[in-house]
Amino acid sequence: MTEITDLKEKWHQVLQLLEPELTEISFSTWFQPIRVKSIDKDAGLIYLTIDNHMAVDLIRDRYRSILENTIKHVYGSRFSFIIEFQEDQEEPVVNNVGDKEPEFKDEYYLNPRYNFKNFVVGNNNKFAHAAAVAVAEAPSEAYNPFFIYGGSGLGKTHLMHAIGHHILKTRKNLKVLYVSSEMFVNEMVSALRKNELRNENNMGEFRKKYREIDVLLIDDIQFLENKTSIQEEFFNTFNTLYSLNKQIIISSDRPPNKLINIDERLRSRFQWNLVADIIPPDYETRIAILINRAELDNIEIDEDMNDVINLIAEKIQENVRELEGAFTRIISFSKLMNEKINIPFARKVLKDILSASDFNVTPENIKKKVCKYFNIKVTDIESAKRARQFAFPRQIAMYLCREMTELSLPKIGDCFGGRDHSTVLHAYEKISKDIAVNDSVKEIIETLENDISGK
Secondary structure (H helix, E strand, C coil): CCHHHHHHHHHHHHHHHHHHHCCHHHHHHHHCCCEEEEEECCCCEEEEEECCHHHHHHHHHCCHHHHHHHHHHHHCCCCEEEEEECCCCCCCEECCCCCCCCCCCHHHCCCCCCCHHHCEECCCCHHHHHHHHHHHHCCCCCCCCEEEEECCCCCHHHHHHHHHHHHHHHCCCCCEEEEEHHHHHHHHHHHHHHHHHHCCCHHHHHHHHHHCCCEEEEECHHHHCCCHHHHHHHHHHHHHHHHCCCEEEEEECCCHHHCCCCCHHHHHHHCCCEEEEECCCCHHHHHHHHHHHHHHCCCCCCHHHHHHHHHHHHHCCCCHHHHHHHHHHHHHHHHHHCCCCCHHHHHHHCCCCCCHHHHCCCHHHHHHHHHHHHCCCHHHHHCCCCCHHHHHHHHHHHHHHHHHCCCCHHHHHHHCCCCCHHHHHHHHHHHHHHHHHCHHHHHHHHHHHHHHCCC
């Protein structure tokens, strides 16, 4: 057995011993990604690396004892470890943690679909995810308050719900509350009105609800901007919870210092501990998100589906919610219309989301692709030539312009030497009929559609 093989096998033994001693999420987040870099037998040191700055600190501080004792058990009593950060270019992964999704409980306002198990970790959110796991594992001990910010649809709410679910699952004695800032505002306004109309102590009940909990997750804090009295109430709620060492998790579309219409005292408190951002996912992460979505929905990923996934990932870049929404839309339309999912079908379904220019679909490009396929010149189909070798490709090109662009019949006619709209309509209807009865024409159309779409 080589030294390298022996090193790997012993580290595998370390992981096997550690796994039952830790929660699933701790093990998968902090320990599984660790790599053994080298071993110095003379010094009794094992050099470990991990692609996560936060994990390095947590392992050194929180998990040193358990890791060191396990290493001593496997490698020998004189061994210890040194762990360092090392950049790694591994592909994004789905954080497969836990078994069953938590049961949905109305009083917590948590969505059962949002958990750590189905959160896709990529370079865009790696730090925020690691911080969320740390908070979920040790509420009020690590990173309090915890502030997450990023654009709409990037996963902030998903992470907040995941934190809530994990705490409820592992700390059943803790009271957890997730609310949007809008909900907080509406509840406070309602309590104030009831106080005025009925002379009831509804504000007392409101404050009790928010100040007697152990974990408060409040989403979209920017909604409190320019609401002075609401900010004052939240300021007092924040102070009460923090003084009692209760965990506070806040999300926003901007970092604290950019919330210019929120009281400076609050902005300052938002920055008391950890602030983490989530940026738009890169192409590889977008692919991983869509594959994860397909697997959750039990969708088979064949060659056509893979092409569609790549297309969506290429065209929708800024918003994860829109990314998943486009995919869900394609799946739903496929089931409703009983049609196979492929590039042409996806293009039709997403026509109102993705502009023709996103696919490089222009009359000029269509004519160029058609002429290349039939080995003729663009000037041939723009001319008055009526020979079938030119007329048929011209009709194909007109059909594709009608199907793949938003141009009117007269505009399409202009692109083909100023032909009348009735000529375009005739071409469209003819090719449509040919597709229905002639497999070779259908194949030509599908081939050209894929080529024009860049696939």
